[in-house]
Amino acid sequence: MYELITTWLRIALGLFLIAISILVFVDTASLPGGVYEPLGPAAFPRFVAVVIGLLSLPLLFVGRSAGESEDGSELRQDLAVAGLALTVGYIILLSFDLDYRPVTIIYAAAMGFLLSPQSNRLRAGIVALALGAVLGLGLHFLMTSVFVVDLPG
Amino acid sequence: MDLLNAALPLMDVGVLFYIALGTMLGIVVGAIPGLNGAMLITLSLPLTFYMTPVNSIVMLVGMYVGSISGGVITAILFRIPGTPASVVTTFDGYPMAQKGRADRAIALSLGASLVGGLIAGMFLISLASLISDWAAKLGPFEYFSLVMMAMVLITSVGSGALWAGLLSGALGMLAAMPGYDPSSGRLRLDFGISGLDGGFGLLPVLIGLFAVSQVIAEIVNIDRTAKGVTTRYRRVAMRLRDYRDNATNLVRSSLIGTFIGILPGIGATVGSLVSYSVAKNTSRDPDSFGKGAESGVIASEAANNATVGGALIPLIAIGIPGSVIDAILLGAFVIHGMRPGPLLFDNNPEIVHAVMGGYILSCVIMFVALSFATGLIARLMYLPRQAMLPAILVFCVVGSIAANNQISDVWVMFAFGVFGYVLERVGIPLGPFVIGFVLTPIAEESLRSGLMMSAGSWLPLMTRPISAVFLLIALLMLMAPMLTKRAQRIVGREP
Numbered sequence: 239m240y241e242l243i244t245t246w247l248r249i250a251l252g253l254f255l256i257a258i259s260i261l262v263f264v265d266t267a268s269l270p271g272g273v274y275e276p277l278g279p280a281a282f283p284r285f286v287a288v289v290i291g292l293l294s295l296p297l298l299f300v301g302r303s304a305g306e307s308e309d310g311s312e313l314r315q316d317l318a319v320a321g322l323a324l325t326v327g328y329i330i331l332l333s334f335d336l337d338y339r340p341v342t343i344i345y346a347a348a349m350g351f352l353l354s355p356q357s358n359r360l361r362a363g364i365v366a367l368a369l370g371a372v373l374g375l376g377l378h379f380l381m382t383s384v385f386v387v388d389l390p391g
Numbered sequence: 392m393d394l395l396n397a398a399l400p401l402m403d404v405g406v407l408f409y410i411a412l413g414t415m416l417g418i419v420v421g422a423i424p425g426l427n428g429a430m431l432i433t434l435s436l437p438l439t440f441y442m443t444p445v446n447s448i449v450m451l452v453g454m455y456v457g458s459i460s461g462g463v464i465t466a467i468l469f470r471i472p473g474t475p476a477s478v479v480t481t482f483d484g485y486p487m488a489q490k491g492r493a494d495r496a497i498a499l500s501l502g503a504s505l506v507g508g509l510i511a512g513m514f515l516i517s518l519a520s521l522i523s524d525w526a527a528k529l530g531p532f533e534y535f536s537l538v539m540m541a542m543v544l545i546t547s548v549g550s551g552a553l554w555a556g557l558l559s560g561a562l563g564m565l566a567a568m569p570g571y572d573p574s575s576g577r578l579r580l581d582f583g584i585s586g587l588d589g590g591f592g593l594l595p596v597l598i599g600l601f602a603v604s605q606v607i608a609e610i611v612n613i614d615r616t617a618k619g620v621t622t623r624y625r626r627v628a629m630r631l632r633d634y635r636d637n638a639t640n641l642v643r644s645s646l647i648g649t650f651i652g653i654l655p656g657i658g659a660t661v662g663s664l665v666s667y668s669v670a671k672n673t674s675r676d677p678d679s680f681g682k683g684a685e686s687g688v689i690a691s692e693a694a695n696n697a698t699v700g701g702a703l704i705p706l707i708a709i710g711i712p713g714s715v716i717d718a719i720l721l722g723a724f725v726i727h728g729m730r731p732g733p734l735l736f737d738n739n740p741e742i743v744h745a746v747m748g749g750y751i752l753s754c755v756i757m758f759v760a761l762s763f764a765t766g767l768i769a770r771l772m773y774l775p776r777q778a779m780l781p782a783i784l785v786f787c788v789v790g791s792i793a794a795n796n797q798i799s800d801v802w803v804m805f806a807f808g809v810f811g812y813v814l815e816r817v818g819i820p821l822g823p824f825v826i827g828f829v830l831t832p833i834a835e836e837s838l839r840s841g842l843m844m845s846a847g848s849w850l851p852l853m854t855r856p857i858s859a860v861f862l863l864i865a866l867l868m869l870m871a872p873m874l875t876k877r878a879q880r881i882v883g884r885e886p
Binding site for chain 1 (some may be wrong): 437438439442448552554555557558561562564565568572575576577579580582607610611612613614615775776777778780781782783784786788789792793796798801802805809813814816831835838839840842843847
């Protein structure tokens with residue numbers, strides 16, 4: 239399963255990068271040439287776009303790379319997807335300028351609980367809540383009072 | 392005189408505090424597999440906004456030194472390198488631990504790290520200003536060629552296929568281009584998105600690539616527990632006799648590490664690999680390497696610490712990072728409104744001296760801290776990931792917000808985090824991406840300035856000697872895999 243997803247990721251990445259390189263090439267067509275210098279603002283992006291387009295082709299055709307795992311049985315891709323979804327939700331809530339502290343407490347506690355081992359979920363939940371409190375309240379104090387950084391809310 | 396100047400910043404208690412803090416944090420992070428110095432330095436960058444330039448740079452240098460050395464404990468005791476730089480130390484350090492000689496392995500590695508760091512420090516103090524004076528004579532064509540050489544070097548000696556490294560570098564270059572063109576002031580590659588007129592911020596990109604992508608990888612691997620042998624050990628320091636008996640290896644490995652560190656774009660892992668190979672090939676007993684050879688541990692640790700000092704030389708003297716972490720350090724200079732290179736020696740000499748003195752002191756603090764706190768550091772292996780990973784993610788979000796107080800930066804961080812994970816998963820390294828991202832403004836500006844000066848002629852790239860040499864090296868490195876294969880075929884055909 240891990241290798242299958244990796245293969246699909248590789249192909250999707252290759253197609254995405256080729257699309258990006260075409261987009262960059264087309265978008266820079268509207269930029270004027272250089273007035274006082276021969277290259278102008280479009281030359282470098284276009285050159286790099288061509289290089290990316292060409293170097294993305296092996297992604298579509300090359301087989302498994304050396305870094306890929308042989309045994310994916312212990313790998314938790316499902317956890318990673320769930321974690322990313324939680325993180326997107328966290329960022330969306332912060333985008334609405336909700337108070338950083340409760341949002342972070344909930345997020346950190348949820349992530350901690352999600353990543354904890356299956357055994358002794360009650361203990362894991364308590365630890366996750368404590369972690370959420372530290373990150374939500376403690377970090378808020380540190381950033382706003384010590385480093386004077388504005389956080390949402 | 393330079394030695395005295397390097398010692399001056401150390402008279403300030405605040406500077407000493409930040410050097411010690413940075414080194415200790417670096418050791419802790421370096422010791423935890425899955426975390427690394429790049430992640431720590433990247434996440435610390437937003438915090439340095441509120442510090443003086445001297446304090447922030449010395450703290451980050453301390454983190455750099457500490458993180459490279461911190462990985463040695465788990466590398467020896469558990470065969471799990473805390474950082475990639477400690478991989479080579481596992482070859483002989485772990486077998487020594489298995490034979491009940493973990494204390495000896497740790498003592499040798501710490502002593503070697505100290506010597507490597509101090510020798511590189513001496514070169515940093517003596518060579519940096521000389522190279523800076525030479526770099527002042529470099530013109531725009533030379534700078535462009537140097538940047539191209541740096542990018543090719545890092546892609547050609549890194550792991551993975553050459554095309555993958557070049558693709559990564561090109562992606563980094565493209566990511567640096569949205570926004571206002573520095574030469575003409577024209578807006579480009581914004582695709583009508585208002586948030587892109589300022590381009591992608593350095594901090595969110597770095598945090599995403601080095602922290603978020605790593606967290607995603609750690610979550611995927613969360614059920615893979617560490618399997619290792621915990622051995623008892625006593626605290627044993629390297630004796631004076633050991634320094635004398637291994638002097639040749641120590642000095643040679645330190646020099647190899649220093650000079651590999653000076654080469655733009657190459658880092659500690661390559662330095663320790665090369666040094667280990669040389670030590671093995673020149674040893675009277677090469678078969679013992681890989682089975683617990685003390686010389687192997689000494690060679691790898693002396694070199695990987697020496698590369699840190701060596702890599703700082705091109706960073707402060709020319710403004711070209713000697714490694715990926717140096718590229719992040721370059722970002723730190725930019726954040727504080729400074730540009731490393733010849734002008735730094737004239738405009739901000741206190742920063743130059745702070746880097747030199749801070750680096751050497753950091754090596755000493757690393758040696759003392761690791762010598763006394765080995766047991767404590769080994770226990771960091773067992774920190775629960777379910778607590779560590781959410782904390783890192785929250786720090787990532789907060790760090791991205793701290794840069795410009797914009798939530799859009801958090802989205803940029805997240806996007807580059809996912810992108811960075813996908814790149815690494817399909818075998819495309821992240822190092823060249825960062826080098827490309829950080830150096831592209833210099834490269835483009837240099838080339839376009841040069842072409843303006845030469846009335847559009849590209850010939851000076853090839854006719855100016857220094858530029859030609861840099862381009863030739865880049866070309867040779869690009870062709871090296873093909874030439875090597877051809878040579879092997881020819882050798883194979885000969886009777």
